[in-house]
Amino acid sequence: MSQQFYVSPEQVMKDRADFARKGIARGRSVVVLGYGGGVALVAENPSPTLHKIGEIYDRIGFAAVGKYNEFESLRQAGVRYADVRGYSYDRSDVSARGLASVYAQSLGTVFTAEQKPFEVELAVAEVGATQAEDHIFRLTFDGSIADESGYLAMGGKAEIVQQKLADTWEPGATLAQVLKWAVDALQAPHQDGSDSSNGAESLGAANLEMAVLERNVVEVRGTHRAFRRLGPDAVQQMLASGGGD
Amino acid sequence: MDAHQRNVIPSLETAGSSSSFLDFVTQNNPGLLPFGRPLPAGQLPPVPHGTTIVALTFAGGVVMAGDRRATMGTMIANRHIEKVFPADRYSVLGIAGTAGIAIDIVRLFQVELEHYEKIEGTLLSLEGKANRLGAMIRANLPMALQGLSVVPLFAGVETASREGRLFSYDVTGGRYIELEHHSVGSGSVFARGALKKLWRPDMDAATAVAVAVESLVDAADDDSATGGPDLVRKLWPVVYVVTDDGATRVSEEALAAAVQQIVDRRMVEGREA
Numbered sequence: 204m205s206q207q208f209y210v211s212p213e214q215v216m217k218d219r220a221d222f223a224r225k226g227i228a229r230g231r232s233v234v235v236l237g238y239g240g241g242v243a244l245v246a247e248n249p250s251p252t253l254h255k256i257g258e259i260y261d262r263i264g265f266a267a268v269g270k271y272n273e274f275e276s277l278r279q280a281g282v283r284y285a286d287v288r289g290y291s292y293d294r295s296d297v298s299a300r301g302l303a304s305v306y307a308q309s310l311g312t313v314f315t316a317e318q319k320p321f322e323v324e325l326a327v328a329e330v331g332a333t334q335a336e337d338h339i340f341r342l343t344f345d346g347s348i349a350d351e352s353g354y355l356a357m358g359g360k361a362e363i364v365q366q367k368l369a370d371t372w373e374p375g376a377t378l379a380q381v382l383k384w385a386v387d388a389l390q391a392p393h394q395d396g397s398d399s400s401n402g403a404e405s406l407g408a409a410n411l412e413m414a415v416l417e418r419n420v421v422e423v424r425g426t427h428r429a430f431r432r433l434g435p436d437a438v439q440q441m442l443a444s445g446g447g448d
Numbered sequence: 449m450d451a452h453q454r455n456v457i458p459s460l461e462t463a464g465s466s467s468s469f470l471d472f473v474t475q476n477n478p479g480l481l482p483f484g485r486p487l488p489a490g491q492l493p494p495v496p497h498g499t500t501i502v503a504l505t506f507a508g509g510v511v512m513a514g515d516r517r518a519t520m521g522t523m524i525a526n527r528h529i530e531k532v533f534p535a536d537r538y539s540v541l542g543i544a545g546t547a548g549i550a551i552d553i554v555r556l557f558q559v560e561l562e563h564y565e566k567i568e569g570t571l572l573s574l575e576g577k578a579n580r581l582g583a584m585i586r587a588n589l590p591m592a593l594q595g596l597s598v599v600p601l602f603a604g605v606e607t608a609s610r611e612g613r614l615f616s617y618d619v620t621g622g623r624y625i626e627l628e629h630h631s632v633g634s635g636s637v638f639a640r641g642a643l644k645k646l647w648r649p650d651m652d653a654a655t656a657v658a659v660a661v662e663s664l665v666d667a668a669d670d671d672s673a674t675g676g677p678d679l680v681r682k683l684w685p686v687v688y689v690v691t692d693d694g695a696t697r698v699s700e701e702a703l704a705a706a707v708q709q710i711v712d713r714r715m716v717e718g719r720e721a
Contacts, residue, residue, distance in 0.1 A: 282563065286563050286566075287476075290469075290480060290555065290556070290559050425696075
């Protein structure tokens with residue numbers, strides 16, 4: 204029987220957390236912001252097909268950073284959870300809070316029980332009837348869950364992006380305005396860095412993935428699905444309009 | 449050995465089916481399905497049955513309409529029932545047969561299409577949707593043998609095309625492409641006769657809606673299980689128009705006008721049929 208060295212639980216957890224944090228910090232950031240007409244999800248993502256943002260259910264959207272295969276399997280599991288729940292009860296009984304707590308449980312279990320923790324951080328957003336009723340949940344690799352008010356940044360140099368959002372974000376903005384705030388925030392780490400090599404590079408529509416959860420979508424569009432992806436053309440148009448305030 | 453080889457890439461093995469809500473629920477939660485449970489022997493009491501659905505193509509899409517009556521034996525079980533539903537943005541389905549099971553199959557089918565779209569990020573092709581519906585009807589075959597049959601009619605527009613297409617089914621899940629127009633349910637023979645005389649190539653949407661409503665009026669005339677437009681209660685058929693712009697429900701006002709036109713014309717003519 205091979206002898207096992209004693210490692211304190213604190214050390215095990217710390218090692219796992221450091222490992223996950225490193226993986227998440229390697230990627231690019233994603234921001235989620237509430238605005239007057241709903242919730243906007245914006246990601247820095249050069250790929251037009253490998254999405255970091257997805258639809259879960261009628262009023263619920265999903266955004267993630269980290270390892271693609273890990274958060275993609277979580278997204279699909281979330282869609283299954285929501286669809287089964289909505290089918291067996293009613294569409295209105297699927298809530299972001301329920302989904303977020305299921306995600307938290309899975310992430311927590313994987314963090315302690317599996318060979319390696321998931322290197323992902325998730326956001327679950329739900330659009331409500333008014334901006335005060337919107338919910339944005341942050342789920343981290345260890346299963347912690349946080350109810351964020353109004354906006355959230357994760358992945359990459361998340362603290363810088365989050366700080367930038369904290370400085371600019373206000374409730375009741377228009378979509379073009381929050382898009383501008385989002386792009387400014389996503390660019391903040393580039394400009395902040397000591398290297399000026401890519402500091403001047405600005406984020407264009409080609410490098411942005413964007414979707415919105417629209418408020419009152421039943422009345423406005425006659426559909427129950429609030430999630431709508433915005434193509435590069437629409438994003439470009441909005442960036443050009445500037446969202447001047 | 450064979451089983452071992454199949455387990456080499458576990459995620460790929462399951463990936464084929466994981467986009468389907470039906471397959472997922474069948475595996476994990478079969479109790480939720482409207483079909484698939486063994487029925488004990490016994491006499492089934494009368495249950496509501498849905499009746500006539502018509503669908504026809506026009507220039508730019510397809511129209512589907514269904515009457516509002518459900519019958520239970522010789523009794524009218526429901527005057528307000530809706531039997532035509534949007535399946536997703538570009539397709540609609542109508543159902544005839546045992547109402548309780550049919551409505552659950554519709555719900556299941558709607559979730560199936562939306563589930564696929566969310567997981568895969570793209571819409572199913574129209575043929576793909578029609579095949580999934582066929583699989584559900586086939587799964588219901590044991591129930592159909594007990595007298596709880598459901599027969600749908602499926603219609604839609606392939607995205608990025610303006611051509612409407614119709615699919616009919618039998619209780620075994622057989623799927624058949626229909627041209628020009630089709631109808632299912634107890635009044636379908638009479639509706640079909642009317643459609644044969646009224647349908648013209650290259651109609652516009654408004655004419656197609658009027659033709660659909662008139663064929664239902666004719667079906668209600670001869671089939672006691674089909675409900676005609678109810679001028680007293682202001683009950684009109686449920687009519688959906690599908691174009692490459694999506695499926696939209698025809699408004700009550702438009703249907704009231706279409707019905708009034710038919711009634712006025714027939715009043716003036718004052719004929720037997």
